[in-house]
Amino acid sequence: MLQRYLFLLLLVVTSARLFSQRQDKVDFTKAKVSILVNPDSSEITGKVTYAFEVLANVDSVFLDARNIDFFSVKLNKKKIKYNNNKRTITLYKRLKKGRNYLVLLDFKAKPKQAVYWLGFDDNTDGNEQIWTQGQGKYTSHWLPSFDDMEEKVEFDLDITFDDTHTVIANGKLQNVKETDGLKTWSFDMVGPMSSYLSAFAIGDYDKQEIISTSGFPIENYYYPQDSLKAEPTYRYTKEIFDFMEKEIGVPYPWQNYKQVPVKDFLYAGMENTGATIFSDAFVIDSVAFVDKNYVNVNAHELAHQWFGNLVTEKDGKHHWLHEGFATYYAYLAEKEIYGNGYFQWKLYDTAIQLRKLAKDGKGEALTNPKASSLTFYEKGAWALVILRNQIGEVAFKQGIKNYLEKYEFKNVTIENFLDEMEATSGKSLSQFRRLWLESPDFLFEKAKEHLMVSSTSVAAFLNLKWELTTSLEDKGSIIQKYWEQATDDELKARIIINYHKSLSPELIGNAFRSESIKIRRELALGYEKVPLELKTAYESLLNDKSYVTLENALYRLWISFPQDRAGYLEKTKGIIGLPNRNVRLLWLLLATLTNNYDNDLKERYLSELYGYTSPQYAMEIRRGAFGLIGEVFKYSDQNIKDLINATVHHSWQFRNYARDLLESLLKDDDQRKRIINLSKQLKDNELRYINSKLNLQ
Ligand SMILES: [Zn+2]
Structure with a gap:
């Protein structure tokens, strides 16, 4: 999987440590899974038939099944003695070496993790999603399977759901059968895989279909409202696929490939076999492409199809x-x-x-x-x-x-x-x-x-650093020399990041005249306060096709030149920005703070900003809104309720952020009283968390 989150490389432990037991006297080979996914009860009911071969005489065989109930357990169609300790299910039977068996399990799971249900308890239509995450979370929470990565099985999934959503899973879609307002989607896999790689996603999706040069079908999914974002989001997908096959020298090992964005995903992406699931924070428009894109995650998860999955x-x-x-x-x-x-x-x-x-x-x-x-x-x-x-x-x-x-x-x-x-x-x-x-x-x-x-570019940069520490020559002229010799934008951008305070006005002017988005983005970041002599040049950054440039330029110009605030806001009105709405959030804040600007709309701007802490928005947006509101204003009661809701969110990064913020609010007596009052309106799990916090203090 890829854990990189936004621009940060988080130092977190990634290895899926499996404390699972091993069983090497039997070999499970095939699974025929048929499940009904029920969002009203957050339950999964179904059947699975496993074929296995006995490699050495043995008295029992087990599967991992966390908190799963069983209605019927059969071996070769006969009822059999078994024990379910809610962690594993063990079947007792003398099994002879060389024999093949079929085990049939009827089960019901109410998964606490590994399956995530979103958008079912709000008033918005079309935002419902269900998706799974096996690695680190254990597929055995929703499907009796194997936590041990060494047990590889060919999983064929049948999934039944309502007829208004799209169902995506590993394998080739064989057919879709409709009965009584339900649809059953049948998927066929070729080749065995570890259980942690089996997955499904359900939601409202359209798809872009392409075919690799070698003939593999590739399906790129997107939300219906994001049709214009499909091209920039999935840009270079075919090139990446073709490149991987050529570079690795072994054909793509599975029958097809799908990529599915989901809301509030736990990581950047997860390489489920033939069916990568990734964070919809990578679903971008063509302007955002220079700031943040899916290319690296796209290639990373695809490479795992060989290295990890095969x-x-x-x-x-x-x-x-x-x-x-x-x-x-x-x-x-x-x-x-x-x-x-x-x-x-x-x-x-x-x-x-x-x-x-x-x-x-x-x-x-x-x-x-x-x-x-x-x-x-x-x-x-x-x-x-x-x-x-x-x-x-x-x-x-x-x-x-x-x-x-x-x-x-x-x-x-x-x-x-x-x-x-x-x-x-x-x-x-x-x-x-x-x-x-x-x-x-x-x-x-x-x-x-x-x-x-x-790389001549990296080498030049390393030489520049060396010269600056060893040469007696004036720093400005050393940098000038390297700038003039630089043949690529990346080196110039690095010079600006590292040395912008030592650059001559001439060089700065030259940099501002550059057409490189990259160089100009570093210029935008280079000044806390914009010097008067650079005002005109700096203002031109507001025309750039980069949301990072826009956000930073707007903020710094607004701070530096109070008399021109209305003009800067007019110029950037209506721009949303990256998937975390970086430009819009800042704009709303600055618009409400600017005297004599859109006075009659200030209320509306403020309520839009306050509204972005709601669970109906992606966690990246909510986090941005909590941050900006907290820096300048007081939180509304609804913000506090949204914050408490975030303290039990399934993503640990966002959950920890919310918990830290709540903790700091609880230190203030007034806020504390207010939070106690609001706790009457909370859901059970939110209340449990708040009570544990209040009791501790
Ligand atoms: Zn990875």
């Missing part, structure tokens, strides 16, 4: 084989799209982060199952950059191909991978293993050496 780690000690590889191949896809410079700059940025982590004494080995995402993703990608460099492109690509073909539909260890790479390269990789996989250090000097020869 070959799967044995356990968390081998998590590098998932995240390091998906990150690396996503970077390669971006290199193909944006060029070598983009790729090397990204590596440079992660090298800086990894150096800091190691310097702070927080460096981690890639073989540490508890390592942070920075280690698994970025150090993991760096290890592959170094490995490819060390053994050469030909051996690297052949090794990857051999590894995937040898272990397809199986589970793997780092050892398995390195053995293949040693075989194709004829080189010992024990030193590589020690330095890059087993050591908590990050070899920054080695990384820097690599960057110096791989």
